[in-house]
Amino acid sequence: MLVLPTLPFFLYVALFLLLPTVIVVVNAFQTKEGSFTLSNLALLGTPNVRSATFWTLGLSAISAVSGAVFGALLAYALATANPRGMLRRTIVAACSVLAQFGGVMLAFAFIATIGSTGSITTVIKSWTGVKIDTAWLYDFNGLLMVYAYFQIPLMVIVFLPALDGIRPQWREATETLGGSTWTYWSKVAGPILAPAFISSTLLLFANAFSAYATAAALITQENPLLALQIRGFISGEVVQDTTHSAQVVALLMVVIVTVVMVLYARLQRRASKWLG
Amino acid sequence: MAGVDVAGTAAAVDTPASTAGGPKRRRLRHTVRRKQAAFRVIVVTVLMAFFLIPLISLLDFSTRLRNNSRSGAAWSKVISIASATDASSQKVWQGLVNSFILVGLTVAIMLVLLVPTMTWIRLRLPRLRRVMEFVCLLPLTIPAIVLVVGLAPIYRQIASLLSTSPIWLCFAYAVLVLPFAYRALDAGLEAIDVKTMAEAARSLGSSWVGVIWRIVLPNIRTAVTSACFISLALVLGEYTVASLLSRTNLQTAIFIVSQDDPRFADALALVAMAIGFLLLFALSFFGSGRKARKV
C-alpha cells in the first residue's frame, strides 16, 4: 500500500484541523439538542454582531490598504539597497519578528507609549502641561495604529520578493525605447507589480481579520470585533449560549477569510508568472 | 526598478562611481542614484521612528515609577526570574517552561509528520502533492480564534483521556505552524533532487528509513532549521489558543502578570521581542550562507 506511510499525517490533520472545522460548521446549524436549524444564523443580524462585523471589515480594509502602502514604500527602499547589506538584513529580520510575534506584547508597547502614563503622554504633559486624551488608543483608531505595527512588516516580507523579481532590463528597455521615469512606473513597473500588490493587500486583510491577541489585550471590557465577540461567547459572559453563537460567528469569519484567500491565491499565481 | 538596476549593472562594483570627471559633466545616472539613496534614508528613518518609539517606551515605562523617578526593580525581577519566589515571577517562569516544552513537542510533531510524508509523496505519490499542499495551507484560512471554537470539545476529551496539562496544546500548535513549516520544507526539498538521491541510496542498499534519515534530512538541514525557527517564534508568541482554552503559557502568564505589575510585564515583553529578533537575524545569515555556496 503506497498510501500507508502518509496515513499518520492525514489522520492527524483530520483530527486536529478538519474535525474542529467540521464541529464549527455543523454546530452553527444545530440546536442544542442536535437537530438541524437555520435559526442560529439570526445572531448575525443582531446589533452587536452586526456592528462587530462592520468594525472588523472596516479595520481590516483600512489597515490592509495603509499597511500595504507604507510596507511597499519600505520594501522599495530595501529593494534599492544592497541585497546582502546590513540595512536590509536587519530590517527583514525585524519585520519577521514584528509580523509574527506581536500579539499581546504589542498592546503593552502601545500602552507604554500613549497610554495614560505612557512615555509620549508623559513627555507631552511635562513639556506643555496638557494631559492629552488617551482613550482613542482603545478605540477604532487605536487599533488601526497598533495593527499597522504588524501589517507594515508583513507587507515588507510578502512584497519584497515581488520587487526583487523586477528586472533592471525593463527600466533600461523602457529608456532605450524613449520612455521617461514616469513612463516606466505607469506603463511598466506599476502594471507588473499590481497583481502582487493587490494580492499582498488581500493577505494583509485576512491577517487583520483573523487577528485576536493584540485586540484582546488592548480591549478587555467590550467586544467590538468579531474575534472578540467569540471571546465573549466562549468565556461565558453570555449566561446560557443555547444557540451556538461562538460557532456562528466563527463560521462567518471562516467564510469571509476563505473568500479573501481564494482571491489572494489567484492573483498570486499571476504575479508569480510575471515576476518568477 | 530604479535601484535594482544599480545592483544589476554594477554587479562587480558596489562603490557609486564618483571618480572626478570633467567639472561640467552631467552625471545622468549619478543623480538617479543619489535620489534613491535620499528616498531610502527618509522612508527608513520615518518608519523606524514608528517602530522604535513603542519599544523605547517599553524600556522607559518598565523603569519609570509613578513619581517619575527611576527603578530597575522590574529588570532585576527579569534577571532573577528562575530563582525568584514571588507569585508573579513564578507564574511567568511556569509559563516560560511550559512554552519551551511546547516548542519542543510542536517541533517534534511537525518534523515527524511532515518530513517523511512530504518525502514519500515526492518519491512515490506525486498525485497527492496538491492535496497535501492544500491541507497544509488550510490553517491560513482558518483563524486561530475559529480553530479554538472547534478545538474546545476536543480538548475536553483530551482532558479526560490524558490531563488538563498545558503541554497538550502542542497538538493545536502543530496545526498552527503547518503552513509555515510546510513552505520552508517544501522549498528545501524543491532545491534538491530527492528522487535521484533516493534511487541512488536504494540501489546502494539503503532502507526507506535510511533514505529519509541519512540522505534527505542532511540535505534539507537549512529548510529544517528555518521550519524549526518559525515554529519556535510562533509557539513562543502564541496567545489566542492558550488563553481561550485557559492554559498557561508564556504569553498568557505575561498577560496575567501585567494586571498587577505592568513594569515587569513590559520588561518581559521587550526581552521576548529582542530574543525573537536575534533568532531571526541569525537565521538570515544561516540561510544566505547556504544559498551563497550553491551559486
Next chain:
Amino acid sequence: MHTRTGVSVSLQNLGRSFGPIHALDGMSLDLAPSEMVVLLGPSGCGKTTALRVLAGLEDADTGRVVVGGKDITNTPTNKRDMGMVFQAYSLFPHMTAQQNVEFGLRLRGMDAAARRKRAGENLELVGLSTQANRYAHQMSGGQQQRVALARALAIQPQVLLLDEPLSALDAKVRVQLRDQIRRIQLEIGITTLFVTHDQEEALAVADRVGVMRAGRIEQIDAPDVIYNAPITPFVAEFIGSTNRLPGHADGNMATVLGVRVPLLPGSPTSGQVSVLVRPEAVRLRPMTDGSDGSTAGTATVVATSFLGAHGRVQARLADDSLVIAQLASTDVAELSVGQRVVLVVQPAPALATAV
C-alpha cells in the same frame, strides 16, 4: 521594410572607472554608416560598459559620444534613439509580443493602426507573426530574443545595440539567431554594435571585430585579419587556439622545429622566441623506424579526437610540452596513441613573442 542608410558612430577616448577598476581606459571606436562592429573580449574587459555608455545607460567619466556628427554625450537614454537588445528577460511580462513591439511606437504617439502595421512588419521580419499574442512566459528563450529584436527595430533607431543577446540560448538556436540577426542587419543597413564573449559568434557576423582587453581595444579588423594576422599575443591566443612553440628569430623570419616561418609585424627580430602556431598549421608525420629519434620535432601521440570533417591530435614533445594539431579526419585515423611522430610546421605567417 525601412531600408535606410545608417549613421556613423564615434566613441572618443572614453574613460570609466568603478572605484579602482578601469572599465574603460581611453577607449576609442569608430563605426562607419551601416557597419556591424562586434566587441569581443573576456569578461570584465569593458565591452559591455562601452555599449552601455553608447546607450546612455552608463556615464563615462571622460570622452565623447558622437552619433551622426552630433555630440550626444549629455543626452539622456530616452532621447538617444537607439534600439537595444539585452542579454535576456527584457520583454515586459505583462504585455504580449505585439504589445511589446508597439510599446516604443506608442511612446512616439503613433496612431493605433500605423502602430499595429509597423509592429506586424517587424514581427514578420523576425519570423514570429504567428506568436504575436503570446506573453513572454509562453515563449522560448530564442523567441523572446527575436521579439526583443523586433521591438528594438520597430522604432527605426539610428543605431542598434546588441548586448550579448545570444548568450542565454542553446547552441543550435544561437547559431540560427545569429545568422538571422546578420541578415536583417544587412537588409536594413543599420549601424550596429554587438557585444559578445563568444569568438565564433563574433567572427561569424561582424564587418569588423574589436578585441578588447583592460578597457581598450587591442585590435580592430575584419574577422579574417583578426584570425590570421593578430598584432598582439593576447589577440592571437584569445581567438582560436594556438600552440606556443620555441623558435629562433632573425629578421622577419623564425626557425621553428627546423622550418622557416615568416613572422608577423610586432614580433621580435632576433633571439629565442615563442612562436604562436595555429593547430591547423601543424602537420604530423608518422616516424619511420629508420629515422633519427633525436630530430627537433619528434613527439608522442597522447590522444586523438574525431570532430567530423577534421580531427585533433594531442602530442607530447621531448621537452614535455603538449602540441595540438588539427588534421583531416582520414589523417587522424592513421595515428594511434603512443605512436611516435614528427611535427612539421607549415610556413604560414605567425606572431612570435620574446621568451
